[in-house]
Amino acid sequence: xxxxxxxxxxxxxxxxxxxxxxxxxxxxxxxxxxxxxxxxxxxxxxxxxxxxxxxxxxxxxxxxxxxxxxxxxxxxxxxxxxxxxxxxxxxxxxxxxxxxxxxxxxxxxxxxxxxxxxxxxxxxxxxxxxxxxxxxxxxxxxxxxxxxxxxxxxxxxxxxxxxxxxxxxxxxxxxxxxxxxxxxxxxxxxxxxxxxxxxxxxxxxxxxxxxxxxxxxxxxxxxxxxxxxxxxxxx
Amino acid sequence: xxxxxxxxxxxxxxxxxxxxxxxxxxxxxxxxxxxxxxxxxxxxxxxxxxxxxxxxxxxxxxxxxxxxxxxxxxxxxxxxxxxxxxxxxxxxxxxxxxxxxxxxxxxxxxxxxxxxxxxxxxxxxxxxxxxxxxxxxxxxxxxxxxxxxxxxxxxxxxxxxxxxxxxxxxxxxxxxxxxxxxxxxxxxxxxxxxxxxxxxxxxxxxxxxxxxxxxxxxxxxxxxxxxxxxxxxxxxxxxxxxxxxxxxxxxxxxxxxxxxxxxxxxxxxxxxxxxxxxxxxxxxxxxxxxxxxxxxxxxxxxxxxxxxxxxxxxxxxxxxxxxxxxxxxxxxxxxxxxxxxxxxxxxxxxxxxxxxxxxxxxxxxxxxxxxxxxxxxxxxxxxxxxxxxxxxxxxxxxxxxxxxxxxxxxxxxxxxxxxxxxxxxxxxxxxxxxxxxxxxxxxxxxxxxxxxxxxxxxxxxxxxxxxxxxxxxxxxxxxxxxxxxxxxxxxxxxxxxxxxxxxxxxxxxxxxxxxxxxxxxxxxxxxxxxxxxxxxxxxxxxxxxxxxxxxxxxxx
Numbered sequence: 086x087x088x089x090x091x092x093x094x095x096x097x098x099x100x101x102x103x104x105x106x107x108x109x110x111x112x113x114x115x116x117x118x119x120x121x122x123x124x125x126x127x128x129x130x131x132x133x134x135x136x137x138x139x140x141x142x143x144x145x146x147x148x149x150x151x152x153x154x155x156x157x158x159x160x161x162x163x164x165x166x167x168x169x170x171x172x173x174x175x176x177x178x179x180x181x182x183x184x185x186x187x188x189x190x191x192x193x194x195x196x197x198x199x200x201x202x203x204x205x206x207x208x209x210x211x212x213x214x215x216x217x218x219x220x221x222x223x224x225x226x227x228x229x230x231x232x233x234x235x236x237x238x239x240x241x242x243x244x245x246x247x248x249x250x251x252x253x254x255x256x257x258x259x260x261x262x263x264x265x266x267x268x269x270x271x272x273x274x275x276x277x278x279x280x281x282x283x284x285x286x287x288x289x290x291x292x293x294x295x296x297x298x299x300x301x302x303x304x305x306x307x308x309x310x311x312x313x314x315x316x317x318x319x320x
Numbered sequence: 321x322x323x324x325x326x327x328x329x330x331x332x333x334x335x336x337x338x339x340x341x342x343x344x345x346x347x348x349x350x351x352x353x354x355x356x357x358x359x360x361x362x363x364x365x366x367x368x369x370x371x372x373x374x375x376x377x378x379x380x381x382x383x384x385x386x387x388x389x390x391x392x393x394x395x396x397x398x399x400x401x402x403x404x405x406x407x408x409x410x411x412x413x414x415x416x417x418x419x420x421x422x423x424x425x426x427x428x429x430x431x432x433x434x435x436x437x438x439x440x441x442x443x444x445x446x447x448x449x450x451x452x453x454x455x456x457x458x459x460x461x462x463x464x465x466x467x468x469x470x471x472x473x474x475x476x477x478x479x480x481x482x483x484x485x486x487x488x489x490x491x492x493x494x495x496x497x498x499x500x501x502x503x504x505x506x507x508x509x510x511x512x513x514x515x516x517x518x519x520x521x522x523x524x525x526x527x528x529x530x531x532x533x534x535x536x537x538x539x540x541x542x543x544x545x546x547x548x549x550x551x552x553x554x555x556x557x558x559x560x561x562x563x564x565x566x567x568x569x570x571x572x573x574x575x576x577x578x579x580x581x582x583x584x585x586x587x588x589x590x591x592x593x594x595x596x597x598x599x600x601x602x603x604x605x606x607x608x609x610x611x612x613x614x615x616x617x618x619x620x621x622x623x624x625x626x627x628x629x630x631x632x633x634x635x636x637x638x639x640x641x642x643x644x645x646x647x648x649x650x651x652x653x654x655x656x657x658x659x660x661x662x663x664x665x666x667x668x669x670x671x672x673x674x675x676x677x678x679x680x681x682x683x684x685x686x687x688x689x690x691x692x693x694x695x696x697x698x699x700x701x702x703x704x705x706x707x708x709x710x711x712x713x714x715x716x717x718x719x720x721x722x723x724x725x726x727x728x729x730x731x732x733x734x735x736x737x738x739x740x741x742x743x744x745x746x747x748x749x750x751x752x753x754x755x756x757x758x759x760x761x762x763x764x765x766x767x768x769x770x771x772x773x774x775x776x777x778x779x780x781x782x783x784x785x786x787x788x789x790x791x792x793x794x795x796x797x798x799x800x801x802x803x804x805x806x807x808x809x810x811x812x813x814x815x816x817x818x819x820x821x822x823x824x825x826x827x828x829x830x831x832x833x834x835x836x837x838x839x840x841x842x843x844x845x846x847x848x849x850x851x852x853x854x855x856x857x858x859x860x861x862x863x864x865x866x867x868x869x870x871x872x873x874x875x876x
Contacts, residue, residue, distance in 0.1 A: 219394030 105163025
């Protein structure tokens with residue numbers, strides 16, 4: 086287990102591609118692990134206090150990490166527990182393991198994620214589980230649970246996996262979605278533009294683009310792209 | 321001064337096939353022999369020494385590739401080289417300008433031609449060409465759908481057409497005449513296309529046949545170093561090989577003792593039989609037979625590579641068709657009264673029957689057409705990145721490698737093409753001809769593509785012994801062509817052991833053909849034309865002084 090605490094408030098963003106695997110490495114190597122502070126490459130220990138407790142594959146982030154990006158990028162196993170807020174791109178390209186965020190998450194949470202689980206106790210901002218600009222596939226597997234609210238653009242071009250939002254969400258949910266499942270317990274804005282497949286369940290109110298056909302148990306579309314996506318009311 | 325000693329030279333133009341000899345370079349040129357004392361020596365004992373490669377058709381600069389870069393942000397996440405001694409280089413199929421120069425040098429190429437520039441955007445093309453390090457370059461302006469060209473062709477007024485071509489080449493600092501789907505792009509402005517070379521272009525009463533023959537006549541009378549360079553009508557459509565054959569036959573009425581009178585480009589995309597995507601087949605044999613029987617037409621392959629590509633041509637109607645087929649992003653540009661352009665990202669998949677046929681057709685052409693009449697190209701970035709040239713060359717040289725690669729392709733390829741029955745393996749001499757001698761001859765560049773005295777000091781040393789290699793050992797061939805031991809550009813070592821070690825700046829060639837023409841006869845037409853244009857005549861084009869290293873070539 087490795088506990089990481091920021092030494093001070095950061096003046097610029099930190100880009101730290103840290104994964105739970107780091108906790109299994111020798112202390113010397115952890116200290117020398119290189120991260121970007123603005124445009125400078127610096128050793129991890131220059132920015133953070135590091136405390137290693139055993140060889141468990143667990144990272145614990147204590148303090149304000151809201152300016153620290155790319156935490157858990159591409160992680161394969163293990164666990165990250167964030168005690169406060171976390172910066173953008175958390176869990177991007179994630180393949181396995183678990184991230185628990187007790188505060189809020191920034192943009193691009195779980196972007197292009199392929200497996201594993203992310204749990205956010207607070208809110209998230211925009212572009213949850215989206216593909217990076219130009220890529221053709223978003224989230225492919227795994228699960229994201231958001232206990233609070235989420236921003237705009239959730240699950241764009243999603244190909245698998247599940248997103249559950251206990252609060253409300255913004256506009257453009259499941260745009261160009263191909264497969265997978267999005268569950269929103271609260272209300273949201275526009276849903277399912279150019280949706281080709283998959284399922285969106287919504288508890289509260291929502292707006293639908295006009296290209297959906299009303300069926301017995303919900304709406305099917307988007308007919309503009311010959312899609313078979315389903316938008317249903319959550320019971 | 322540079323002395324390359326004991327290398328085994330293949331220089332087909334000068335009849336040297338695998339002879340051990342020394343090469344001397346002084347002031348960027350190959351010379352007879354220099355005082356060896358104090359001059360830098362490279363020992364190339366047992367290694368292949370050839371001239372620098374020439375790519376005669378690669379969209380490396382200008383509005384199209386730049387719009388493609390803007391459309392595909394994901395391309396820029398492929399990092400080829402980080403900043404250090406040299407500039408950062410990124411791009412998967414759409415490379416940045418520095419990356420283009422570096423990657424060409426890294427596989428032993430020293431010259432590349434941007435083959436389609438709308439004249440109104442030529443200032444951008446030259447800015448980008450000037451940002452490409454190491455290689456020599458030139459650009460071909462687009463003529464096939466330009467209103468004055470259509471009008472002069474309809475009137476059969478070759479004198480005016482000659483004056484117009486010479487005027488445009490001077491204004492744009494262009495190297496030759498490029499035609500893309502002649503007449504078709506003008507028809508596209510009304511939502512249509514032309515289906516054969518005898519369809520009428522709306523508004524002008526002229527046919528593609530007349531446009532092509534008029535321009536060949538003008539180019540031949542102007543004695544330009546490069547012939548008409550054509551992208552045929554009906555590109556990409558099943559059954560289009562007949563249109564291509566008819567276009568090739570148009571060259572029969574013309575003669576030129578120095579070079580071809582018509583260069584038909586990326587023929588792979590124009591060599592399909594069949595009536596729909598369901599029964600598409602290869603017309604490569606028909607075309608190869610016709611090309612081999614004529615001595616005034618050359619072609620290049622346009623080989624597709626399995627993987628990512630970005631199609632970009634001035635052929636707007638075809639790009640719209642492709643957008644509908646591939647269901648991919650599409651950008652269309654109508655470029656005033658000159659031409660147009662379309663861009664669609666694409667992936668060539670081995671499991672796709674049509675893509676497999678395309679892959680096989682390119683190779684059939686490469687194998688069946690005489691090496692003096694065909695050049696290697698991928699029509700970068702339409703068929704894939706130019707960095708695949710070593711892969712193409714190895715496929716042509718090794719039947720064993722072809723068999724391995726054919727296993728990946730869709731079984732429909734077996735039925736629709738005859739690639740698997742072709743046993744031919746091109747020799748080193750033949751592939752050196754296809755990548756050096758033929759492109760230089762097609763472009764009319766006398767100092768390129770060979771190692772004779774007076775030639776440019778562009779020399780490449782590959783780690784392969786031409787007197788002792790086996791075509792079955794394709795790994796060695798591929799590795800040798802991918803990682804040259806040395807790439808020497810104008811006497812400077814730019815690549816060593818496949819790694820970049822130096823950065824130089826190449827030249828931009830342009831052709832001045834004004835000697836026998838006068839702008840007087842087209843002045844009234846130009847005045848009327850520019851009355852309705854977004855740019856004034858006096859502001860049109862670029863000045864020679866704006867280019868980094870311009871080289872003026874006088875036609876004649």
